[in-house]
Amino acid sequence: MRGVAIVGVGHAKFGRRTDVNLGELAWEAVKEALEDARLDQKDIQYFVVGNVGGWSAEPLPAVVIGEYCGLNPKGTMRVEAACATGSAALYNAYLAVASGMADIAMAIGVEKMYESPTPTVVEFIGRAGNYFWEFENFGLTFPGYYALYMTAYMNRFRATEEDFCRVAVKNHYYGSMNPKAQFYGLRITVDQCLKSRYVAWPIKLYDSSPITDGAAAVILVSEELARKITDTPVWIRSVGVATGTANLSRRSDFIGLDAAYQAAEQAFKRVGIEHRDTWRYFDVADVHDCFTIAEVMAYEDLGFVERGMGIQLVRNEQTYKGGLIPVNLDGGLKAKGHPIGATGVSMAVEMTKQLRQSVEPRDRQADIHVGWALAHNVGGTGHYAYVTLYSLDKDGSPKVKPKR
Amino acid sequence: MGMSVEARYEEFWRQSIKQLNEVVKATGLPIAPDEKGQYNLWYDVRELRLRFSISVERIKRFFEGLKEGKIYATRCRRCGRYYFPPQIDCPYCKTSDMDWVEISGEGELLTYTMINTKPLTYSHYPDYIVAIARMREGFNVLAWLRVNDPEKVRVGMKVKLQVTRREPEGYLTYEFVPAEQ
Structure with missing residues (x-):
């Protein structure tokens, strides 16, 4: 295996993108990534498309996008890992380059969720688990799955609905500054969140990420090419991948996502760090906050803090910029939006920009001390999990951040 | 309770198709503005129905x-x-x-939620509680919990798993009820 670096990133505006079709939306991200890397389609040897679909018209999105973006006749495949589809696409492109099968590859994540009416989308996402045993008879919804975790977590650790609303407030705060975010310009208060209607008690509308159209793209190259293309390659140093049971009833507890824990364990092991107090090693992180409870569990599954202490990070505002570990400075899924297949690639774009220190406005640029970043992307309700570690260094283990 | 789920579903699509036909008749194309009246959308003239076996x-x-x-x-x-x-x-x-x-049927509630925003195919039921309980044998079961007062539901409460008939469809399934009931 050889080193793999990100040398180009592109990101479409997230939101209700009824002004573009699937190919046009993907092209916004692909074009920006090519320009960022100063590469041409002919340089891309392989591309992979992350798209869940079902709610959108094209059943073969990879070839539709390949044609529209001028990537033919290069090889491709479409991958699916529910809400972690984007990270699966990134992982697939990473493997292609690391193994030597390609020197330059592109990962594209794209989702058009507004091609179907909302009831159809709700129906589809509710089936994201074990369809036969948990949807067909019991009508779970996506917020419903996470609500099962929130109830158990609140009961076990005496967390309150207000605690969780603070996560939403933080992510809206940063999303409001991100022009690519669905809720750009829209901050919320704890009170607004608490007064929003329940969608699956105890989860409220403002605890939830929205339905989103969006696309993101990254270009990955081998270590031989990286420095010829850019002065600031961002290295993909480690990827951890794991799964959880399809049936939620087969989980042993409902206070954390085992798949995310396992993926983190693998990712940390590969770069030689222990799976505890891990906030010390990363300047910034993007975690999967499809619901506010998911962000809190992520802090603990990733070992930023111990089980049950995630809520303290929220109460003490330690995941804002300047805190112990800044999380979701792009707005997260909550405020940036969650176009299922694009989210994981969008995280790669954001971590790259954070490490390059090129985020605008500067109020959402993390301070970069050690040059390491982490992305945590969950598919379904811990059905799939991907933890990806990024660094400005090609070699060596993460170092502990300086004391503030 | 009003319309059956089939009727609601049919009504939902009938309205969409009716509007589509009117637009085609008036303009010669199935193109109309989106929900917010901003951008032009082609409204699919082909329908795909899915019911699996x-x-x-x-x-x-x-x-x-x-x-x-x-x-x-x-x-x-x-x-x-x-x-x-x-x-x-x-x-x-x-x-x-x-x-x-x-199964013994004796269980203890691990967690629960009440589904307030329901999938279209569940829209004819009142809000329902989905719960997971650990059974005496050591494995978990996920099912609806039928209670008179949702406020009284607690993690850790004893529940009984039993066969029930799901109405209005009339098919057999299983549900939890509080153990003391």
Whole structure:
């Protein structure tokens, strides 16, 4: 295996993108990534498309996008890992380059969720688990799955609905500054969140990420090419991948996502760090906050803090910029939006920009001390999990951040 | 309770198709502005309906059990593992040698939620509680919890798993009720 670096990133505006079709939306991200890397389609040897679909018209999105973006006749495949589809696409492109099968590859994540009416989308996402045993008879919804975790977590650790609303407030705060975010310009208060209607008690509308159209793209190259293309390659140093049971009833507890824990364990092991107090090693992180409870569990599954202490990070505002570990400075899924297949690639774009220190406005640029970043992307309700570690260094283990 | 789910569903699509036909008639194209009146959308003239058919041949004993008022799990004869939902293969022993065992029905609530925003195909039911309970045998079951007062539901409460008829469809399934009921 050889080193793999990100040398180009592109990101479409997230939101209700009824002004573009699937190919046009993907092209916004692909074009920006090519320009960022100063590469041409002919340089891309392989591309992979992350798209869940079902709610959108094209059943073969990879070839539709390949044609529209001028990537033919290069090889491709479409991958699916529910809400972690984007990270699966990134992982697939990473493997292609690391193994030597390609020197330059592109990962594209794209989702058009507004091609179907909302009831159809709700129906589809509710089936994201074990369809036969948990949807067909019991009508779970996506917020419903996470609500099962929130109830158990609140009961076990005496967390309150207000605690969780603070996560939403933080992510809206940063999303409001991100022009690519669905809720750009829209901050919320704890009170607004608490007064929003329940969608699956105890989860409220403002605890939830929205339905989103969006696309993101990254270009990955081998270590031989990286420095010829850019002065600031961002290295993909480690990827951890794991799964959880399809049936939620087969989980042993409902206070954390085992798949995310396992993926983190693998990712940390590969770069030689222990799976505890891990906030010390990363300047910034993007975690999967499809619901506010998911962000809190992520802090603990990733070992930023111990089980049950995630809520303290929220109460003490330690995941804002300047805190112990800044999380979701792009707005997260909550405020940036969650176009299922694009989210994981969008995280790669954001971590790259954070490490390059090129985020605008500067109020959402993390301070970069050690040059390491982490992305945590969950598919379904811990059905799939991907933890990806990024660094400005090609070699060596993460170092502990300086004391503030 | 008003319209049945089929009627609601048909009404939802009938309205969309009616509007589509009017637009085509007036303009010669199935193109109209989006919900917010901002951008032009082509409204699909082809419909795709999905209703799947799923094999239950090898677990039919489970469904026969429901008819007798019993809820079965499977248990591997070699390793003793319980399976619920029931399955006929033990991937760990690589055997298909299972006992069908009736579940005691005694459980303790691990967690629950009330579904307020329902999928369209569930829109004809009142808001429902989905719960997961640990059964005495050690495995978990996910089902609806039927209670008179949702405010009284607590993690840790004792529940009983029983066969029920899901109305208005009238098919057999299973549900939790509080143990003292």
